[in-house]
Amino acid sequence: MNRLEDAMTFEEIQSLAKVEWEAFDRSDRPRILVGAATCGRSAGALDVLQTVNDELARRGIDATVVQVGCIGLCYLEPLVDITKPGRPRICYGNVTPEIAAQLIEDYLVNDNPRPDLALGTIGEGAVEGIPGFFEQPMLKPQVRIILRHCGTIDPVNINHYIALGGYSGFAQSLKMRPEEIIEEIKRSGLRGRGGAGFPTGLKWEFCHRSTGSEKYLVCNADEGDPGAFMNRSVLEGDPHAVLEGMLIAARAIGATHGYVYCRAEYPLALERLRIAISRMKDYALLGEDILGSGFAFDIEIKEGAGAFVCGEETALMASIEGQRGMPRPRPPFPAQAGIWGKPTNINNVETLAAVAVILQRGADWYAQHGTESSKGTKTFALAGKIRRTGLIEVPLGITLREIIYDIGGGVADDKQFKAVQTGGPSGGCLSSEHLDLPVDYETLAQAGSIMGSGGIIVADEDTCIVDFARFFLTFTQAESCGKCAPCRVGTRKMLDILERVTQGEGRDGDIDKLHQLAETIRDGSLCALGGTAPNPVLTTLRYFHGEYEEHIKDKRCSALVCKNLVSYYILPDKCQGCMICLRNCPVGAIKGGKRLVHVVDQSKCTHCGTCLDVCPPRFGAVAKVSGQRIEVPEEPIPVSPSK
Amino acid sequence: MNEELAEVLAPYRGRRGSLIPILQAVQAKLGYLPEEAVAEIAQFLAISKSEVFGVATFYSQFRFTKPGRHTVKVCLGTSCYVRGVSQIMSALEQTLGIEAGQTTPDLKFNLERVACFGCCALSPIIVVDDTVCSRVTPEKAKQAISSYE
Numbered sequence: 001m002n003r004l005e006d007a008m009t010f011e012e013i014q015s016l017a018k019v020e021w022e023a024f025d026r027s028d029r030p031r032i033l034v035g036a037a038t039c040g041r042s043a044g045a046l047d048v049l050q051t052v053n054d055e056l057a058r059r060g061i062d063a064t065v066v067q068v069g070c071i072g073l074c075y076l077e078p079l080v081d082i083t084k085p086g087r088p089r090i091c092y093g094n095v096t097p098e099i100a101a102q103l104i105e106d107y108l109v110n111d112n113p114r115p116d117l118a119l120g121t122i123g124e125g126a127v128e129g130i131p132g133f134f135e136q137p138m139l140k141p142q143v144r145i146i147l148r149h150c151g152t153i154d155p156v157n158i159n160h161y162i163a164l165g166g167y168s169g170f171a172q173s174l175k176m177r178p179e180e181i182i183e184e185i186k187r188s189g190l191r192g193r194g195g196a197g198f199p200t201g202l203k204w205e206f207c208h209r210s211t212g213s214e215k216y217l218v219c220n221a222d223e224g225d226p227g228a229f230m231n232r233s234v235l236e237g238d239p240h241a242v243l244e245g246m247l248i249a250a251r252a253i254g255a256t257h258g259y260v261y262c263r264a265e266y267p268l269a270l271e272r273l274r275i276a277i278s279r280m281k282d283y284a285l286l287g288e289d290i291l292g293s294g295f296a297f298d299i300e301i302k303e304g305a306g307a308f309v310c311g312e313e314t315a316l317m318a319s320i321e322g323q324r325g326m327p328r329p330r331p332p333f334p335a336q337a338g339i340w341g342k343p344t345n346i347n348n349v350e351t352l353a354a355v356a357v358i359l360q361r362g363a364d365w366y367a368q369h370g371t372e373s374s375k376g377t378k379t380f381a382l383a384g385k386i387r388r389t390g391l392i393e394v395p396l397g398i399t400l401r402e403i404i405y406d407i408g409g410g411v412a413d414d415k416q417f418k419a420v421q422t423g424g425p426s427g428g429c430l431s432s433e434h435l436d437l438p439v440d441y442e443t444l445a446q447a448g449s450i451m452g453s454g455g456i457i458v459a460d461e462d463t464c465i466v467d468f469a470r471f472f473l474t475f476t477q478a479e480s481c482g483k484c485a486p487c488r489v490g491t492r493k494m495l496d497i498l499e500r501v502t503q504g505e506g507r508d509g510d511i512d513k514l515h516q517l518a519e520t521i522r523d524g525s526l527c528a529l530g531g532t533a534p535n536p537v538l539t540t541l542r543y544f545h546g547e548y549e550e551h552i553k554d555k556r557c558s559a560l561v562c563k564n565l566v567s568y569y570i571l572p573d574k575c576q577g578c579m580i581c582l583r584n585c586p587v588g589a590i591k592g593g594k595r596l597v598h599v600v601d602q603s604k605c606t607h608c609g610t611c612l613d614v615c616p617p618r619f620g621a622v623a624k625v626s627g628q629r630i631e632v633p634e635e636p637i638p639v640s641p642s643k
Numbered sequence: 644m645n646e647e648l649a650e651v652l653a654p655y656r657g658r659r660g661s662l663i664p665i666l667q668a669v670q671a672k673l674g675y676l677p678e679e680a681v682a683e684i685a686q687f688l689a690i691s692k693s694e695v696f697g698v699a700t701f702y703s704q705f706r707f708t709k710p711g712r713h714t715v716k717v718c719l720g721t722s723c724y725v726r727g728v729s730q731i732m733s734a735l736e737q738t739l740g741i742e743a744g745q746t747t748p749d750l751k752f753n754l755e756r757v758a759c760f761g762c763c764a765l766s767p768i769i770v771v772d773d774t775v776c777s778r779v780t781p782e783k784a785k786q787a788i789s790s791y792e
Contacts, residue, residue: 042762042775074764226720229761264667264704265760267773305663305702308758322662324701340659383722383763390764421721455763457721471724475758481701 010171010291013283014162021163024154028085030063030108032056035079035151037070037236038268039229043077044096051097052080055104063108069237071151072391073138076119079151082107088121091133122152138388138407143369145377146353147393150237155272158279161240167285169359170247174293178208181252185355188363189375194220194311194348195423195452196528197374197441200355203345206335207253210343217255218339218346219246220316221262221269224308225424226475228455230379231349233391235262235269238353239276243299245352247285248359250297253345258297261316263304273301308425308479312527313346315481326481327527348453350379370396374440384421384457385412394439401435404458415460419544423452425472425479426532428539429465448539450532464561465544466551470498472536476529487530490521494537504564506552514541556627563607569630570611572597574621577639581611581622596636647672648680652687662688666699675706703758711746711753713791715739715771720759722766731767732756734781738788752788 008016024031032052036045049067056063071079076093080100083089090113092103099117106112113127120133133139153160161167173181186201207215219242223231235242246258262270277299280286288296302320309315310325317339319325338344347355354376358366367375374396380403383389387409394403400420404410411417419429422439428449430437437443444451459468477491494517497510518534525531541548550556557565570581570590577595589605592598598621600611612622623630651668655661665688669680676699685692699705717732732743739747739754746753762768765777769784776787 038760038775039762039765039777042765042768042777077765223761224758226724226759227722227763228759229763232761265757303664303667305667306704306758307702319663320660322660322698324698326701381763383766384725389722424721455721457725457763459725463725468724471721475719479758 007292008283010167014168017159017162020157020159024064024160026085027064030061030085031081031083031089032063032065033068033081033083033089033151034065035070035077036067037233038266039070039074039233040077040079041268045078047097048078048080048095048100051100052104055101059104059109061104061108066154068152069150069155070233070391072147072233072393073119073388074390075388079119081122081151083123084108086125088123088125088127090121090127090130091119092117093119138390138392138409141398141402141406142393143377143395144393145357145366145369146234146241146350146379147237147391149241150233150391153238155237155239156275156279158240158276158283161238165360166240166356167244167247169356170244170251170285171291172359173248173251174291174295178252178254181248181359182208184363185252185358188354188358188366189370189373190351190354190358190366191374191441192348193350193354193378193453195426195450197451200347200351203335203347204249204252206333207255207343207345210335212343214257214342215253215255216339216342216344217246217250217253217258218316218320218344219258219260219349219352220311220313220346221260221266221349222304222311222316223263223266223349223453224311225426225453225455227381227383227421227424227457228453229381230391230454232266232269234349234353234379235266236272239269239272240280241353241356242349243273243276243280245347245355246299247290247297248355249345249347249352251295253343255345256296256298258299259302259320259339260299261302261304261310261320264306270301270303277301307481308475309481309527309529312529315527316346317344324481326483327529329526350454371438371440373442378439378451378454380454380456382408382456382458385415385460385463386410386458387412396440397438399436399438400430403439403456404435408458411458411460413460415462417458418461418463419459419465419468419540421457421459421468421536422455423450423532423535424455425476426450426528426535427452427455428535429459429468429543430539431543433543448535448542450535462559462561464502464557464559465540465547466498466557467502467559467561469537469540470495470502473498473533476533480529480533484524484526484530486521486524487526487533490517490524491530491533493517494521494534498537501548501551502557502562502564504551504555504562506548506555508552510552511541511545511548550627554627558626560624560626562626566607566624566626567602567629568600568605568607568609568611569623569625569632570598570600571621571623571630572632572637573640574619575639576619576621578616578619580614580616584610584614586610592636595639597633597639599633599636645679645683648683652684655687662690662695662698663702666695666705670705674710675708677707677709708746709750711750713751713772713788714753714755715769715788716755716757716760717743718758718760718762718766718768718770719756720761720763720766720768722763723759723768726766728767731769731779731781731784735769735784735788738785751791
């Protein structure tokens with residue numbers, strides 16, 4: 001480690017960082033930012049990056065190229081931003097290597113900013129024909145606090161973070177007593193962003209008051225909810241924000257050792273964290289004597305090994321200790337006896353990122369956003385059948401309709417909205433009657449769902465609600481750790497019923513049984529995994545009762561999803577006798593011949609849908625129906641000569 | 644002790660709570676956790692083999708059979724589900740002739756389910772080795788695995 005840097009004051013670090021940031025931000029060279037978070041990479045960002053570098057080298061252009069995190073417009077990935085000196089930054093979406101090369105030629109060489117390809121401009125000034133980026137419908141209703149740096153700074157450059165106010169919140173906390181820090185967080189109204197919404201300041205106070213010289217702080221980055229990726233984006237795009245929050249929390253509760261528990265499925269987030277931690281050490285922001293204050297704290301990364309239940313506090317602690325990740329009863333609460341029996345405080349990634357900004361800008365500033373009981377902003381991952389998928393941040397209290405329609409652009413492919421699922425497998429499915437509900441902790445809980453960590457999945461008319469509930473139960477049943485009977489046995493029993501219902505073998509009394517099981521599991525389980533596992537079933541029973549009835553009584557699946565409840569018919573007026581379906585049917589259930597109208601033998605058909613997939617669209621002769629019978633000939637007949 | 648393994652274990656000597664990181668490091672080195680390695684780990688940590696197995700079998704990351712040369716992971720997250728990942732899984736199962744959780748007889752591919760990759764906005768997702776393929780269709784999935792040897 002460099003001793004000179006080790007001895008620097010925070011002010012000296014800040015001035016150094018500012019020099020570097022300004023050299024970047026006001027550079028007289030063009031700057032190209034490539035959105036290279038996991039989502040960008042999956043859409044081909046690294047190929048684009050390669051082309052950009054090759055093209056710049058080939059043309060001898062001196063430019064700065066930086067890989068940045070995700071700005072949130074995942075549906076437009078890969079994203080590339082180009083800034084020419086003295087001009088605002090221009091953001092381009094759906095950039096292919098070909099488009100990237102074209103942009104370098106057109107904009108950097110020939111000074112044509114290509115408004116036809118641009119999404120918007122960021123920063124001061126305007127470019128003719130290009131709107132302001134943050135004026136876009138997807139971005140206008142958003143308030144970006146947690147995500148403010150994502151896609152803008154170089155996430156592996158600590159100086160970028162510091163120059164924009166980073167670590168000043170921690171520097172401020174060094175001048176405060178722990179009680180004052182806790183008071184500030186309480187005043188901000190911040191509640192745990194991992195899902196449960198427990199007031200963060202109060203949680204810290206419990207741990208602060210616990211006696212013991214050794215205390216642990218854990219950042220829960222085990223984002224296990226399927227359909228959620230907010231924490232990944234923050235860790236990939238702005239890891240220092242989370243680490244600064246950890247320093248502040250550690251100081252408030254008196255922790256000496258910190259863990260980031262991050263799932264192994266997030267390799268890029270883990271890499272960014274490792275780099276960030278080593279940069280902190282270079283600046284003496286970690287270690288025995290942080291910034292010369294005498295405060296000692298260290299952070300270690302623990303990689304999760306693939307167990308959803310480890311998102312639960314006590315299971316997570318068991319996993320850190322190297323045991324099976326099984327929850328245990330509380331009390332004692334982690335604040336009293338956590339890791340190795342020592343007082344432990346666990347906060348979610350987003351909570352810690354919020355802590356950093358609260359100390360930087362003040363509790364009042366933060367609390368101006370949100371509602372009376374749910375202050376601040378929340379990040380959400382918008383996915384499923386929605387037009388504009390991505391990562392968003394909105395003030396709490398915004399309605400689901402604003403999120404889905406204004407920001408998300410409504411349901412994709414002009415389909416009909418059916419349900420919105422919040423809170424992952426612990427949450428619930430809400431229907432169109434709930435679209436005007438404000439998104440806050442209490443309102444969503446009243447409706448039977450939860451805010452959860454922030455996944456919002458939209459389902460359209462093609463989703464079968466009963467099968468959707470079965471999907472969630474499959475997940476929770478598989479992830480149940482097996483320690484307590486209500487969860488271990490109960491989720492299995494519920495899943496058995498749902499499987500039967502979706503296979504067309506639903507019986508009278510199944511719905512009552514689901515209700516009974518759900519209540520027993522909810523009330524009797526040891527931890528929140530079991531306690532919330534019935535939510536997807538309870539909410540769908542409540543708001544989509546008719547679909548259950550239809551499956552059980554009429555053996556019909558109107559979304560045409562449940563395989564055993566659909567039938568395929570070949571329409572005699574459309575079939576041309578081309579024999580494609582006959583040849584492709586894996587079970588030989590189709591009879592026919594050249595220029596003969598084909599017939600599906602319903603007793604042999606396994607409902608695989610191959611005939612529908614292979615029937616040439618210009619014929620469209622295969623009909624998929626549920627709960628109805630189409631009258632067709634029983635044996636092949638000649639195709640009518642008029643065709 | 645097997646030298647290769649000794650090298651992997653050395654940094655963890657005397658460190659509390661290191662069983663899971665050790666299992667991860669050994670699997671990263673060997674590709675799976677053979678029984679002999681589990682015995683070595685148990686000896687190294689002075690705990691029983693059953694305790695090591697108890698922990699290793701709890702977590703979905705750990706494998707106990709030799710994996711194929713390439714791993715195809717199919718995301719079964721909510722967004723992928725809503726966008727029809729089950730058809731992609733069927734297509735892959737059919738093409739590879741194995742079910743999820745199995746390895747092809749020629750040890751070329753493993754087919755695995757993953758709860759969620761967190762790439763939901765570009766779903767459905769499959770990951771072949773370390774390459775993430777987004778907005779996958781059954782056709783695209785078959786194509787994605789066709790170039791692997």
